[in-house]
Amino acid sequence: MKQKDSCFTYFKEDISGHSLPEQFTYPFYYEPHPLCLIAAHQLQEHLSSQTDWEHDFGLNGFVEGPNVGKMFGVLLVRNPEGEVGFLSAFSGKLAGESHHPGFVPPVSDILAVDSFYRKGEKEIMAINQERFDLEASKQYQEAIKAFQECLDESELQLGNKKAELKKAKEERKIRREEGKTGLNSEEFALLEKQLNDESSRLHFEWKDLKRHWKKVRDEKEHELSEIEGQIKALKKKSRERSNRLQREIFEQYQFLNRKGENRDLLDIFKETSLGVPPSGAGECSLPKLLQYAYLQDYEPLAMAEFWWGQSPKSEIRKHGFFYPSCKGKCEPILSHMLVGLDVAASPMQSISTSDKHLGIVYEDEDLLVINKPEEFLSVPGKNNMDSVYDRMAKQYPEATGPLMVHRLDRATSGLMLIAKNKDTHKVLQDQFLTKSIRKRYVAWLEGELSEEAGEIKLPLRVDLEDRPRQLVCYDHGKPAHTRWEVVERKEGRTKVFFYPITGRTHQLRVHAAHPDGLNAPIVGDDLYGQKDRRLHLHAERLTFIHPRTNQGMTFQVDPEF
Structure with a gap:
């Protein structure tokens, strides 16, 4: 005997007086079917009375923080035995979890304890911790300090030497002018040689000082760059592992349609203007509902999604109001998942x-x-x-x-x-x-x-x-x-x-x-x-x-x- 599905919800009230939908709901512009309204009301009563989990929806006063209000969805379905009921889902996580009694599971449970995501997350955290430790290490801090002190001292000594050269040049000019009037030609020639020799000596001292500080700076910079190179390599390694993990996540999100055809997120979004899936793609309620229905061989009949709780700060969501599926995240996914269903035409195209x-x-x-x-x-x-x-x-x-x-x-x-x-x-x-x-x-x-x-x-x-x-x-x-x-x-x-x-x-x-x-x-x-x-x-x-x-x-x- 087939075990009863805990996600398939029977209507509490008699629905025999309602006719079933002739076509599946066009999810981007619709009026909820009467049976979806009944299902939504039954789910809302459950949200108000359940004790399995705790989540403050902000209904009794403003709650600071994201993800206070939630989008919920109901999917009217017929099971293989011919019974009509509905499935329920929430977008993203609810009360910090992806699984709750009576709600369909996520399409991919990447947050499971032993999932590839958890393992990949630990690898990235270990790489990042190694980088944080290196950045905070005594060796790195001393290398930064030594290089900065080198720059400061070299700037000071070179600056002083430059001032000394300028002063000496001015003094030589004065002595040369005085020699022109106070010395004979032989004495002036000797003075000129003396001044030139002095200029050459100071010039070479300047060059030697610059070479010295360049060598010292290069040494200190090399010591610092070796550690910074390690930090840069760890950053690159973390970024590459994060990108690979994100790709693995996208590949894990596999979506069916009514024909049994399967596509992952990367394949679905490759031909969109974005080219890649946006954050949170596949976590909205309707893709979850359809995926579960297909896996259980339920026939989807109609859908409706409503907002429950406090509105976000940026977008407008009213408590208890019904909303269409989002375009950016859901439209590409649903364009695939609805293939094989008799979906109502967009009212906007038929106007x-x-x-x-x-x-x-x-x-x-x-x-x-x-x-x-x-x-x-x-x-x-x-x-x-x-x-x-x-x-x-x-x-x-x-x-x-x-x-x-x-x-x-x-x-x-x-x-x-x-x-x-x-x-x-x-x-x-x-x-x-x-x-x-x-x-x-x-x-x-x-x-x-x-x-x-x-x-x-x-x-x-x-x-x-x-x-x-x-x-x-x-x-x-x-x-x-x-x-x-x-x-x-x-x-x-x-x-x-x-x-x-x-x-x-x-x-x-x-x-x-x-x-x-x-x-x-x-x-x-x-x-x-x-x-x-x-x-x-x-x-x-x-x-x-x-x-x-x-x-x-x-x-x-x-x-x-």
Whole structure:
């Protein structure tokens, strides 16, 4: 009789009234299937009540340190007996461990006591310890001191000798001038010879002193360089062993797909822009879940991943919210692992924009003010040419210059400026650069803000491992500044005006959602909050100086939410 799998979890409630998914979830843009919602809720109840391990998720107060909150995943599966249940996983380690009851194991258990990783780690630690001991040794410290003292003494003696030579030269010059007037020719000739002999003697003394100190310096430097060469060799040995160990780790991470095909991390990432796997690749929850399901001959039916606990300082993760799989680490792996499954198409590729209408709010011979609809690109994308730029270029084939003065996010609706000629484009661009163009956005936020107005300054940069998401980064981020004010509070939501001082990608969305911002995601924000029928963000007012008339112009279009 086959032993019961402790990772296969049965539903506590009756699920017979729910139909199974027709296709497997597209993991990068999805709404959780009802059965995945039930599974996630059951897992969340377990997280709240279990006593097998301890981990402070920061739910009762801020916890200092990394890895406080965690991403968890559930995978709806059907076992060979035809039973439907689910598997659970966490990304990375939980409570300092890779294994916990009821959760699938890591794809490669490199942290096992007798693993190749532990052995390799010990080798690297031994090499590094040898280097640390050598750097701290009396022999090395004395060699450093002796070489420095040699440099200091040689500099002092050579400096003194150089000053002596300069003084002697000046004295010889004086004696020579005095001899010209006070001595006869024979006496002056003798003086000249005497002065030349003295100059030669001092010159050779200078050369001898320089040779002496060069020899001493070379000796001290050789003694020091011998030890530093050993240190350098140990560093190189440690680096080479670390690189070899990293390669061995990547080779150990073997991933299956539904067809039974196997590929390691190095093979999977060799054709990506990175060329090599990023740190932590293969440790996210969904690759763990799929790998375990394939090994157990379970049929994957649907997936969902949610965040549990305190948000990280840089990225935005809300407790209990569902999120798509990350692009940088997971997309290459999942592109392989999902082969053989009937996966739903990306909703982004199936969206038709032919019915989207660009409303012209104002037009003259120099420019247009248009009202961009939501879910419509400002410029052509990888898979969709239909955009504001494409339509404007077709509608105004005689226009000169770039046309686009600024952009709005695909999900954001509202007012945009279009320039019909180069001169207009330049003047309007200059107004943006000098911040003389004023914009006002309106948005509905999840939650009721306690304050009436304020400003947010959180520097932003792109998440290189999960484009196009943005991170708050004080080390490498670009300054981002937003002013805001409350307009209305209603049914647990807040309507606000945003006044962006800078124009960074996703600035208003991140400043709204981040814990150090308003900590209230914009309604419908599928990147930093939760999906809704649309993103409730609209560029409603635009004020600028007309390039030709120099007259101030203001336009306003109310949102459709």
